[in-house]
Amino acid sequence: MNDRKKAKLILIRHGQSTWNADNRFSGWVDIPLNSTGRREAMEAAQKIKEYAIDVCFTSMLMRAKETTAICLTENSDRCEKKSPVFKHDADNPNWHGWDKYDGYIKEEIPIYTSPDLDERYYGDLQGYNKAEMAEEVGKEIVHQWRRSFSTRPPGGESLEDTAARTIPYFQKQILPYLKDGNNVLVSAHGNSLRSIIMHLDNLEESEVPGLELATGIPIVYTVNEEGKIVDKQILE
Numbered sequence: 469m470n471d472r473k474k475a476k477l478i479l480i481r482h483g484q485s486t487w488n489a490d491n492r493f494s495g496w497v498d499i500p501l502n503s504t505g506r507r508e509a510m511e512a513a514q515k516i517k518e519y520a521i522d523v524c525f526t527s528m529l530m531r532a533k534e535t536t537a538i539c540l541t542e543n544s545d546r547c548e549k550k551s552p553v554f555k556h557d558a559d560n561p562n563w564h565g566w567d568k569y570d571g572y573i574k575e576e577i578p579i580y581t582s583p584d585l586d587e588r589y590y591g592d593l594q595g596y597n598k599a600e601m602a603e604e605v606g607k608e609i610v611h612q613w614r615r616s617f618s619t620r621p622p623g624g625e626s627l628e629d630t631a632a633r634t635i636p637y638f639q640k641q642i643l644p645y646l647k648d649g650n651n652v653l654v655s656a657h658g659n660s661l662r663s664i665i666m667h668l669d670n671l672e673e674s675e676v677p678g679l680e681l682a683t684g685i686p687i688v689y690t691v692n693e694e695g696k697i698v699d700k701q702i703l704e
């Protein structure tokens with residue numbers, strides 16, 4: 469357990485995926501990192517290695533999980549003694565208990581995965597090229613679909629819908645660890661993190677369209693024992 473006043477919340481958008489590079493709507497499609505994305509995650513690992521990570525949270529999607537695993541590789545002080553272990557959902561009927569083990573339980577950095585941290589569902593847009601879609605239906609409409617708070621892309625989630633799952637998850641599952649003084653890494657997605665940042669930074673709806681997150685750049689919040697943010701650094 470760390471000094472309570474120094475609890476860090478590290479948010480990171482996954483490194484570049486092959487569909488980010490192709491400028492395609494990804495949403496829930498499970499696209500891996502490309503070589504640029506893996507390099508970005510390695511650079512992020514260097515930037516955050518001074519913080520001994522106690523617990524991680526990530527989405528169900530490979531690009532966020534890969535980023536988590538790479539980010540922990542430089543966390544050497546802890547990883548020498550502690551193993552990162554992905555914790556799977558024991559309530560899932562398809563779970564066979566293959567991540568269970570005895571002993572060493574205090575020697576792990578648990579990585580909890582949840583669909584509540586998945587990217588915003590992009591519905592009928594998934595797989596389409598964003599620039600080609602803008603030519604077809606108009607730039608303004610595509611910008612609304614991508615960046616407004618309440619507009620739903622066809623068949624998909626608005627940022628407001630995404631926030632309705634990410635913020636309760638943050639409050640119930642993540643915040644208690646921060647209040648207890650733990651350093652927490654959250655690796656997720658452009659829009660699932662935008663919704664959490666909107667909450668943490670108390671942004672107005674009108675400020676949300678201007679909030680852009682680069683791939684692989686850690687954002688480090690310092691959180692006090694009441695769960696309040698006392699500092700924010702972007703490690704560009």
Ligand SMILES: O=C(O)[C@@H](CO)OP(=O)(O)O
Nearest residue numbers: 492493494495587614658
């Ligand atoms: O394609 C997506 O799922 C997201 C994140 O990459 O795109 P956008 O930035 O357009 O919301």
